[in-house]
Amino acid sequence: MTTPSSLLGQPISRVDGPLKVTGRAKYAGEFNVPGLTYGHVLSSTIARGRIQKIDASAALALPGVLHVFTHENRPSTAWFDRNYKDEDAPAGSPFRPLDGADIVYSGQPIALVVAETFELARHAASLIRVEYKTKEHETDLAAQRHKAHSPAPGKGGYEPPPKPRGHPDKAFKSAPIQVDAEYSTPVEHHNPMETHASTVIHEDDGTLTIYDKIQGVQNSYDYVSRVFKLDKDQVRVRSPFVGGAFGSGLRPQYQLFLAVMAARELKRSVRVTLTRQQMFTFGHRPETRQHVALGAAPDGTLLSVIHEALSETSRFEDYCEVVVNWSGLLYQCENVRLDYKVAPLDQYTPIDMRAPGAVLGVYALECAMDELAYKAGVDPLELRFKNYAERDQNQDKPFSSKELKACYYQGAERFGWARRSAAPRSMREGKQLIGWGVATGIWEAMQQQAAAKAVLSIDGTLTVSSATADIGTGTYTVMTQIAAETLGLPLDAVTFKLGDSSLPKSPIEGGSWTVSSVGTAVKEVCEKVREQVFAFARKVHHSPLAKAELDEVTFSGGHIRLKSDPSRAVSLTEAMRHAGVLHVEEQAMGLPNPKQLQYTRAAHSAVFAEVKVDEDLGVVKVTRVVSAIAGGRVLNPKTARSQIIGGIVWGIGMALEEETLLDQKLGRFMNHDLAEYHVPVNADVHDIDVIFVDEEDTIVNPLGAKGLGEIGIVGVAAAIANAIFHATGKRVRELPITLDKLL
Known part of the structure; x- marks a missing residue:
């Protein structure tokens, strides 16, 4: 068992490592449900111009092809009213797939084929015939x-x-x-190993659970809620593991919009995965x-x-x-x-x-x-x-x-x-x-504003959560270390949850600010748990901590100990049992100090x-x-x-x-x-x-x-x-x- 007092600053192996090396870590394009359908994107072949004609009849004639979405038949959404801006968007008007016939860059998505299998969708896309009217383009920076x-x-x-x-x-x-x-x-180009994918699970009541390749699930959550004008409880975005991103996942990419659009229109679960070549068509x-x-x-x-x-x-x-x-x-x-x-x-x-x-x-x-x-x-x-x-x-x-x-x-x-x-x-x-x-x-x-939640259970286990991401940087591990050390628990008694839009608010994982931002929130919420459990421990019958102050004790090995005499201690579980509580739950917001x-x-x-x-x-x-x-x-x-x-x-x-x-x-x-x-x-x-x-x-x-x-x-x-x-x-x-x- 790792000594709790030495957790920070130690070369701890990744707590999520076993899941990754055994293939049990699931990524956005790996979540399966019965009746899942597959979308494939058709990309434009010109850099600037206009679609004169798009003929999807050959694709639609194939058994198992459910729909071909184009600018001519896509459903109207709130997004097309031009009011939406995502968290990481620069100035201007974000690109909207299938908004119209205009082509503004080579590789622009111009159609989405949805079929019963991925292979069928990709083959069907190859049968779509497109006629363009080209305009002169300029892609030369020097010019x-x-x-x-x-x-x-x-x-x-x-x-x-x-x-x-x-x-x-x-x-x-x-x-x-x-x-x-x-x-x-x-x-x-970024070229992470995991290509961008979105799996949208459509429930019978119309709610959506979305697995998205993203560096901040709450960015995708806000994006989908606003673009499709959905109530907050109708959408949940998850991204428990990210196979590299390096900035490519800061903004929701176009496959998310297309997958949600198709799922809502067809009332079916839909997955859209971009090909490696299409990874070069955004950013x-x-x-x-x-x-x-x-x-x-x-x-x-x-x-x-x-x-x-x-x-x-x-x-x-x-x-x-x-x-x-x-x-x-x-x-x-x-x-x-x-x-x-x-x-x-x-x-x-x-x-x-x-x-x-x-x-x-x-x-x-x-x-x-x-x-x-x-x-x-x-x-x-x-x-x-x-x-x-x-x-x-x-x-x-x-x-x-x-x-x-x-x-x-x-x-x-x-x-x-x-x-x-x-x-x-x-x-x-x-x-x-x-x-x-x-x-x-x-x-x-x-440092950005971030929130965290901590629940200490009567069995001595601690669960800490924040909606942040782990894009391969070790967020799972370091947050577990911070929480374990703050409450003096062994590493295996702590679970850190992330990558879920329902968890406490967190910024996108980027800018090298995650440890600074989310780590601060984790430390602060665990300190709030410390205070509450310490108050319980002081009231235990014949407590050796009855007259102690918080700065006179240390948390280690699942106990609260007097610094002056570590043998005099009260266990966290004993303090909670005496107080008659099954768990201690706290939330905290980590804020940058104005002194910065x-x-x-x-x-x-x-x-x-x-x-x-x-x-x-x-x-x-x-x-x-x-x-x-x-x-x-x-x-x-x-x-x-x-x-x-x-x-x-x-x-x-x-x-x-x-x-x-x-x-x-x-x-x-x-x-x-x-x-x-x-x-x-x-x-x-x-x-x-x-x-x-x-x-x-x-x-x-x-x-x-x-x-x-x-x-x-x-x-x-x-x-x-x-x-x-x-x-x-x-x-x-x-x-x-x-x-x-x-x-």
């Missing part, structure tokens, strides 16, 4: 640069760049050392073009920072990310100008993807800092120490905590940075050029990468990565390390492989499958070392924990790009860095 605009502030959580400080342009022009370069990043990490200009003194001290970014959005929503702001707070500089614009394209709206904005903007900044280091003849790590920011100059606030210097020191020591030969192409093993690179990472440490607004709260990292580049062929291997993370209190080093490793592997893919390619003539993503959309495999991943730097933060939340889901990827691509330059002497500013760009 639309002249139409770019600044996004509206405050929309979709967007934080516009701060106003310029000092005289950045003047300071740059007069700077003795200058870096002036453009960096570009491509479209990327992606946006393409960017970034201009960075750094001016410095001869010793590398920054005199000017200018960072301008151009990104893409759809024509129907104004999607934006915080791309450039990091360049005004990561380093000390008195002259800074930051600008961010978006250009509308004939594509679906981009959506958040792991570390949205930061992974793009920090890449450009950190590569530019590396270029500056070489121009100034300063070690790239020393340059970062020289320009270290003790305060956030963007908002003129102190950091709640910042152990970035310790990340630099510990990471450099573990990596062996002191042995680095400074000159490019100066380190090799035979035909292998060796390069070492470094970059800084940063991500916000945020006085500080900038962030996790930081220092990423060191080693690459080996074949001198003749240009093939790059990332042979070592050391990432030192300052993420506050680490509640579970095992799940936390997994998060950082996952981010690093993704960073390797971002640097060397990941790119969704557009055929501009067709306006269509071409490599829309896992065969041609390249991601790192085992052979691409070598030594990865994660260091968690001790960091105490009493501001971010009562647990002192900062989120770790995003920080692991930030800075990785830059460190690898910088290592490639050190190895080869060739600076590639366009991701991914493929061998054709090196040869």
Whole structure:
């Protein structure tokens, strides 16, 4: 049995692990009921235009095909009155499937075939004949640069760049050392293992139980309730397990709407699962073009920072990310100008993807800092120490905590940075050029409002619940640890429930805020249970706790013990029996402390990468990565390390492989499958070392924990790009860095 007093901070294995490895964990597309029907989506083949004719007669003639929904026959819903906005929607008007004949992007859903089997539905969809009238489309970001605009502030959580400080342009022009370069990043797609699916179970009374691939069941719940104008008790959304999402599940995707529409119209249970190819028809990490200009003194001290970014959005929503702001707070500089614009394209709206904005903007900044280091003849790590920011100059606030210097020191020591030969192409093993690179990472440490419920039963078991999600990050496990430690119970006496819209309110799982937000609520609700049970324990006949105060006792091993004499104790079950109660139930709302607004709260990292580049062929291997993370209190080093490793592997893919390619003539993503959309495999991943730097933060939340889901990827691509330059002497500013760009 795990010692209760040591649960937090220990590498506890996932409590949901046995369910996953034995196949008992069920995902959205795996819940079966009698009479279940299957929907298959037909996607448009043009990027812009209008449907002239859609003929589904051949599909409907097949035995077992129940219905074909198109814009011509879809039922009217409240959604089409244009009043609905989901929790994570950017400014604009959300895309509505089957709204009309207009085509606004390639891959747009234009029909849903519902049949008795999945195979039949998919075959029937192939028989539908569609005639289009095409219009000229534009999917080239560079060609639309002249139409770019600044996004509206405050929309979709967007934080516009701060106003310029000092005289950045003047300071740059007069700077003795200058870096002036453009960096570009491509479209990327999330590609979680679990494709998006919705299983809608239609009950005889018309109520709906929905299993949805989503990062926040209450977002889907609100969405369905409002779109279909249903009473709150007519809908329940569940998502007990999510097979990866990385931001693709923050918003309800179109298969949910289609599945609910079909289930209500047919009065049958319906499942709609998107194909891997259709996973490329909604949302992606946006393409960017970034201009960075750094001016410095001869010793590398920054005199000017200018960072301008151009990104893409759809024509129907104004999607934006915080791309450039990091360049005004990561380093000390008195002259800074930051600008961010978006250009509308004939594509679906981009959506958040792991570390949205930061992974793009920090890449450009950190590569530019590396270029500056070489121009100034300063070690790239020393340059970062020289320009270290003790305060956030963007908002003129102190950091709640910042152990970035310790990340630099510990990471450099573990990596062996002191042995680095400074000159490019100066380190090799035979035909292998060796390069070492470094970059800084940063991500916000945020807390949202969240609620939790706790029920302590007379048998000594505790059930805690919140409507949050576990997208593979370890939420089940860490929340169980928090609850068990707070009430001094063994881990196996605690059950944490999530992924159910009927549970206490929780934000979507994203932004690395779940432990901070839901964890705080779990801690607070368990503390309320503590208080009540302690009050019972004081009243037990001849109680050794009769005159004790709450701060004079400790909860451990299912007992309340005097700190001064742990042998004097009352068990939780004894206290409840004496009080005549079978269970103690409490609810709590975790709220951010207003004091947080006085500080900038962030996790930081220092990423060191080693690459080996074949001198003749240009093939790059990332042979070592050391990432030192300052993420506050680490509640579970095992799940936390997994998060950082996952981010690093993704960073390797971002640097060397990941790119969704557009055929501009067709306006269509071409490599829309896992065969041609390249991601790192085992052979691409070598030594990865994660260091968690001790960091105490009493501001971010009562647990002192900062989120770790995003920080692991930030800075990785830059460190690898910088290592490639050190190895080869060739600076590639366009991701991914493929061998054709090196040869």
